[in-house]
Amino acid sequence: MTRPLQDRLGRLSGSDRLLIQTMSGIALIALVLGIAGGIGVALARAGWTDLIPESGYRLLTLHGVAVFFYWLYLAQGAILLALCAGESGDGLRSRGLAWLGLALMLGGMALSLGAISDGTPLLYNGTPELAVHELGRLALFNVGYVLLGLGLLALPLAGVATLLSSVRRAGSLSATGFALFAWAGFLGVTGFALIYVFAPGLFWALGWGGMPANHSTNWHIVFHNMHYLPLMATVIIWYVLMQDLLGVKSVFGARFSKLVFAAYLVFVPPTSLYHMFLEPDLPGAVRIAGSLLSLFVSVPTLTAFLIIVASIELHARSRGGRGLFGWIRMLPWHEPAMAAAGLAMVNMAFGITLAFVLIQADLAPLLSDTFFVPGYFHFFTVGTVSLSLLAALALILPALSGRGLALPRLVRFAPHLATLGLLAFGGAGVVAGYLGVPRRVIDAGYGGEAPALWSALMGWVAAGGVLMALALIAFALSVAATLLPLQARRAAPPPHWDAVVQPRPGTAALIGPLAVLVIVLGMYGATAAGFQIMRSLPIAAAGGGHAH
């Protein structure tokens, strides 16, 4: 038995391969650039390198722009196209649109990164009010994001055209095909949202309109979708990897999977209010409604996680897997893609646990704008999404080029090291956030007035961050090596479980539900800690609203 996706990718035309490989290569460059910026910021915050704050903020801008916007979306674009082509088995349709999308995104990246090379660092959200005296630079910065948005409108159309062609031919749509449709649609929505948020600033900078006074509100909404929708891409990748790497299909059927993928449409957009809890003119009723709605933000991700883990566990137990955790050892951890995807699931548990602390409006005055925020979201952006995207590329690029990863025996440990680093970074960061250490400062010492513990925690953040960054770079370079002609050729191994074995009736799938239980207990602990700290503060405060 061979790997269906890899076989199909291996049969793609040279033009399709060139497109996907080019896009993947640029995505990996964006990732490495962004990580370099992140390392600089982490070292500066710990006081391990002497940077003036302005340089630190410039590195922070580089970090956010390169990783959050260009790595995440170029990689998603490349993987979406590869999976659509793999699903179709007959190559990409409307390839010109995909090239146009890539060209727009590449142009956007050049402009966004060029615009941050001097002047006031704008951070990745490009607040217009900070660029009142640098309108030309703001225009360049915003044109970059608008081009990215246009690229995200054009590129997924090629994926949709490919899927439609496949549906016409096959007469049906698999669960993966359905998920890819939804993913393509979400990329388009993200593209539209980017244009909606950043075009007004561009028009203002060009003198064609007033200053966009509602930029921060619009940003919060687009930011929510930009950092939650990649989680959908992540679970789709897990779903595909489960089939191609392990030879396991969902035991719950394609229709159930389709429902879960469609649930992202229902649950993610209305749950964005919690990003605005500190806004002074947000009515109290909206804060309460925002908290309650946000309780549902994890529903599709947790359900997809349960489907995948239960399906794998049942297959493993049917092949002799024993014990509560023993079956996990049967998985092919020697494969870097498996290691990356497996650790991504672990990191997601931490991310969801901590994210739920922030959805409570009463905790916003304690935690918003503190290091709690980067502490938790790196579990998502790095530990979950980026590791999953790298896992997908570790499967797709060797299939396209016929060349293996560089140093696979070493690189398979990179996800473990990245997770270890992330635990130090995120753990210390979250504690720092509870204690009040601000995010988005380069020197949090405040001339010696800040507690000494803050500095120690930033040391842990830096040490963990550097380990995480180096591990991620190692994995990225190993994947990128498949694009080089000198790399040795290697045939893809067959799926781990290459014989069809039906799960035994009555077999339990325990790890998924247990993981959810642990996540919920973690949420209780982390949220209760926040409430207890709030109550222990020697202050009684009411209001915070917009007054007359």
Place this chain on the structure above:
Amino acid sequence: MTDKPHFTTRRGFIAAAGFGGTALYGLWVGYGAAPGPLAVFGAPHGETAGGHAAPVDAQPSKADTLTPEAFEARVRDFVSRFGEADGSVRPQAGVPSQTAKSEAATHGSHGGHGAHGKQALETHAFEPALDAHAHRAAAAPIDVWLQAGQFFFEPAHLRLATDQPYRFRMMATDVSHGASIQFGAGGRMMRLRPNQLVETEITLQRPGEFLIYCTYYCGPAHDVMQARLSVTEGGAA
């Protein structure tokens, strides 16, 4: 050996477990941070997690909105009234405000705004006297005017008393800022949007020296935007 699927592998169980995160609602209700299930039937909402009443949001009123210039005038007046020799500011009750008095007089001479002028005079010009011993907890709040700008707080050093309510009236007068009062192990922050007057009533319960810093990135010197809060028992020097 059974032919039936284990309950953990049924779609209904998986779908229900996917809603696991919503279980956090119970904790929120326990801490009074969310309305209980009976709230729809009119049951009262408890005390909030911060140990205080639910935030009261005063909706902006265009006619009463302070311009940044007027706000800065208030801050200058506040500093001049309560400024001390070391540059710190120690607000107290019962000290008349020249700005408020003159504004009240101005408004009073403009027919339709007379009522507002009178209210301003009552609220700000002659803040109610404080019976420090008998009625401190119930005392009327003393106004504290705090301006946030690139890259400063004005005043930069406040001296306040424990157990005395203060009404912090804050405004970011250029770009967005934030203000967090740090207590060493946790803090309380507020977001300040440009030219929006934000009001928060604060009572400090422990003496000490506390850091106030800007929480919202406001430019290259954001790191140095800080102030000091000195809190003493009963406002002792």
